[in-house]
Amino acid sequence: MNIEEEIDVDEIFEKIESYFGFVPKIFQVLAEKPATLKAYCEKVETINNDDALPSLTKEFVAIGAASAIGAENCLLTHLKVAEKFGAKQEQLLLAILMGSLIAETDALSKSLRVYENFKEQV
Known part of the structure; x- marks a missing residue:
């Protein structure tokens, strides 16, 4: 199974929207590569949670x-x-x-x- 298929983009978008109030364009475009979106969001989340x-x-x-x-x-x-x-x-x-x-x-x-x-x- 492809790693991209295992990633729930909608779930990631829900987290993003809960923080920003919307899904910024950068995340929308990164969603074309769900693994990249996930990695980037994990970095953002790590920094935001520090x-x-x-x-x-x-x-x-x-x-x-x-x-x-x-x-x-x-x-x-x-x-x-x-x-x-x-x-x-x-x-x-x-x-x-x-x-x-x-x-x-x-x-x-x-x-x-x-x-x-x-x-x-x-």
Whole structure:
């Protein structure tokens, strides 16, 4: 029997929907390869179940990261989940600003190093 046939995608989708409130597109597409979907979801679940950080804090990290890399769909998804966990609007905005600040700082750091090297060559 093929491993793909043994995996209950509907059951996986139910778990995903219970967390996110819907099934994000990434999971829908991964369902074409149920074993891959299962493996990815197990990783997500392992991280989400780690109590080293509260769930809301993990969502703030996800919001900052999504903001930093410009992942609009991820950002919207994690904003919704954080709101479900009780985040206030000012907290959501601050998480976005923190992520964007880090992205800007990274761009400046790289660009200013090139500039410094350029100055030395002149």
